[in-house]
Amino acid sequence: xxxxxxxxxxxxxxxxxxxxxxxxxxxxxxxxxxxxxxxxxxxxxxxxxxxxxxxxxxxxxxxxxxxxxxxxxxxxxxxxxxxxxxxxxxxxxxxxxxxxxxxxxxxxxxxxxxxxxxxxxxxxxxxxxxxxxxxxxxxxxxxxxxxxxxxxxxxxxxxxxxxxxxxxxxxxxxxxxxxxxxxxxxxxxxxxxxxxxxxxxxxxxxxxxxxxxxxxxxxxxxxxxxxxxxxxxxxxxxxxxxxxxxxxxxxxxxxxxxxxxxxxxxxxxxxxxxxx
Amino acid sequence: xxxxxxxxxxxxxxxxxxxxxxxxxxxxxxxxxxxxxxxxxxxxxxxxxxxxxxxxxxxxxxxxxxxxxxxxxxxxxxxxxxxxxxxxxxxxxxxxxxxxxxxxxxxxxxxxxxxxxxxxxxxxxxxxxxxxxxxxxxxxxxxxxxxxxxxxxxxxxxxxxxxxxxxxxxx
Numbered sequence: 001x002x003x004x005x006x007x008x009x010x011x012x013x014x015x016x017x018x019x020x021x022x023x024x025x026x027x028x029x030x031x032x033x034x035x036x037x038x039x040x041x042x043x044x045x046x047x048x049x050x051x052x053x054x055x056x057x058x059x060x061x062x063x064x065x066x067x068x069x070x071x072x073x074x075x076x077x078x079x080x081x082x083x084x085x086x087x088x089x090x091x092x093x094x095x096x097x098x099x100x101x102x103x104x105x106x107x108x109x110x111x112x113x114x115x116x117x118x119x120x121x122x123x124x125x126x127x128x129x130x131x132x133x134x135x136x137x138x139x140x141x142x143x144x145x146x147x148x149x150x151x152x153x154x155x156x157x158x159x160x161x162x163x164x165x166x167x168x169x170x171x172x173x174x175x176x177x178x179x180x181x182x183x184x185x186x187x188x189x190x191x192x193x194x195x196x197x198x199x200x201x202x203x204x205x206x207x208x209x210x211x212x213x214x215x216x217x218x219x220x221x222x223x224x225x226x227x228x229x230x231x232x233x234x235x236x237x238x239x240x241x242x243x244x245x246x247x248x249x250x251x252x253x254x255x256x257x258x259x260x261x262x263x264x265x266x267x268x269x270x271x272x273x274x275x276x
Numbered sequence: 277x278x279x280x281x282x283x284x285x286x287x288x289x290x291x292x293x294x295x296x297x298x299x300x301x302x303x304x305x306x307x308x309x310x311x312x313x314x315x316x317x318x319x320x321x322x323x324x325x326x327x328x329x330x331x332x333x334x335x336x337x338x339x340x341x342x343x344x345x346x347x348x349x350x351x352x353x354x355x356x357x358x359x360x361x362x363x364x365x366x367x368x369x370x371x372x373x374x375x376x377x378x379x380x381x382x383x384x385x386x387x388x389x390x391x392x393x394x395x396x397x398x399x400x401x402x403x404x405x406x407x408x409x410x411x412x413x414x415x416x417x418x419x420x421x422x423x424x425x426x427x428x429x430x431x432x433x434x435x436x437x438x439x440x441x442x443x444x445x446x447x
Contacts, residue, residue, distance in 0.1 A: 001325040005282035008303035008349050012277050031350075038345040039326035042306075051303070053350060103416030105333055105394055109341045190415045 003041035007050040014059050014139070018167060020052050022141040025164035028052055032074055035102060035110035036118045060169065065090070069172045071137070078107035078115070078125075090175045092274075093132060093201055096183035097124040103191040117168040119154045121246075122194040122213040124185065126154055129171060130218035131199040131210035137170040138162060145169070156216035157246075179203050180275025182267045185212070186259050188250060195251045196259045200271035207271075209236070209264060214243040214256050236264045280349060290351050292317060293361035301348035308332040310348035311358060319359040319389050323418070330417035333390035334358050340397035359389035362396070372396065372434040381430035383421040391417050395431050404435050 011017040021028055027049035031037060034055075040046045054060055060075035063084050070091055072081060078101050081087065087095045101124050102110055115125040116136065129136075129150040136153040139145050142165060150171075153161050162168060185197035197212035205225045212218050221239040223232055240260045245253025280286050280303045289298035292315055299314035306325070311317045311334070323329035325344045332343040335357040362370045369377060372392060382388045391414070398405060398413050405413075410431050414424060 002306065002309075003304045005302070005304050007282050008278075008280045008347065010278040010349075016277050031347075034345050034347075034350075035327060035342075038306075038347075041304075042325050042344070051347075053347075055350065099412070103330075104398070104413045105330060105340050105342060105416040106327060106345075108339045108397075109345070190412070 001042045001044075003038070004044060004047055006041075006048045008053065009050055010053040010056065012057075014054075014057055014167070014169070015141075017052055017054055017057065018139060018141040018165075020050070021167055022165045024050050024052075028164075030054055030074075030114075030117070030167060032114040033077060033106075033110040034114075035106045036114065036120070054167070066172075067175070069134075069174050071170050071172050072112045073170050074111060074113040074168055076112050078102070078110050078112055079104070081112050082107065090177055091173050092176065092179075093181040093183060093199060094125075094128050094173055096181060097128045097197075097199065100124045100183070100185050100187075100191075100194065100197070113168045113171050116150075116153075116171050117160065117162065119158050119160050119217070120193070121157045121216050121218070122197065124183075124194065124197055124212065126150070127197050127199050127210050127212035127218040128183070129173065130154070131201055131208050131220055132174050132176065133208075134174055135172040136168060137172065138166040139169040140166045147172075150218075151220070154217040159216070176201065176203060180271040180273070182270035182274060184263060184267050184270075186263070193250075196256050196263075198260065198264055198267045200264075200267045202271055202275045207232070207268060209239075209268060211240070211243065211260055214240065214245050214260060216246075219243055232268065233265065236261060240264075278349070278352070286349070288348050288352050290353060291355045293357055303347065303349055305348040306344050307334070307346040307348050307351050307356075308343035310351070311343060311356070314348070317358055317360055321386055321389055323386070328418070329387070330390045330394065331387050333393045333417070335393055335397060338397065338400065340394045357393070357396075359392055362392060371437070372399070372431070375430040375434035376427070379426045379430035379433060381422060381426040387417055387419045391419070391427060395434070399431075399435060405431075407432065410435075 029048040031051040031053045060073040062073045064071040082098045134150045180202040182200045185194040199210040201208045207223045209221045240257045245256045285300040288301045308322050321331040323331035327342045327345045334343045
């Protein structure tokens, strides 16, 4: 289980990284934490002509508080964000989701942006970003910077709107101080890929309920608070029946939908209590 | 910018357990193989090679990470510590190792080097972890013979500074 050969480049600046991406496009892979990329290379599920290692770029290793949103750079590890002092107050949903991301040892190296760029449909951080209505900052040598809403960024299973010459330079989580949030996932063992994940946020008199593991990308249901709770149960049933789900070794699509139907109200209740 | 072509072998220098060492590596060489095959430090074990089992966990700049998910070239210039760094020069076990021995926290010992390095990191950050925190970190390792209860007991003993208090197994 050794990777096939590839070239290795460790640029000293973000501009050098963007120049390499412009040169190699689809033949290049960005290596940030490598906690998804290197397993796939080792298992020879994917190939790369060149790996562009951005893990040492200090310019990308920053968590910036912009008041109404927190920007997390591409080299910031999951454990660095977990240890960020403002996390519980400003990003309580992210604080609730992060302990489910892999293990202590993989979070020490795995990055927040890498998880979102990888776009696994059962991943916790893409779900949190989608439910919060966050954004992805993309940069390229030719076109400079563009910003996409989370829901426009992740298109399907392991598929995003990133162009081959673009770097996911940062992600932006909206600040949700003092509002109700809850996160729960079902997995065979702690740290495994989620069979399903559920995230709930109350904001602006609206419930945002997110589902991971039920389609190729995170899905979000919005229910006005005045309709809660009598409409919610019906909404959840309609919502979950509209999601195709997928079968794998761990669960059938039908089991995923059943889990969501049965657990969603508990997660919503927790978010409401937490908002009260 | 550091650039290495796929077939090129370059000198990779790093600090291993306090000693400056260097050897040649091509880009695709994993740090786990570099440590064992190029530097001869075979204390770090290789299990699954995709980040699941935890046997290859080492400290890079003091932080526990999977050596099998790190390229040797990525460790260039870094401070790497492996299980060989734990015992004293005369072979005396450190408190964490002694606690593993006291509690029968290993049988075949294949997973042990990685577990010891994970908890070297955890105990440096958090000298008195709760049992929940210990179990959370231990969930990043697979042990197929001893079971986890004795490992948790050993780490609690090491964290409480009571290593040596538990009865030693008969020789």
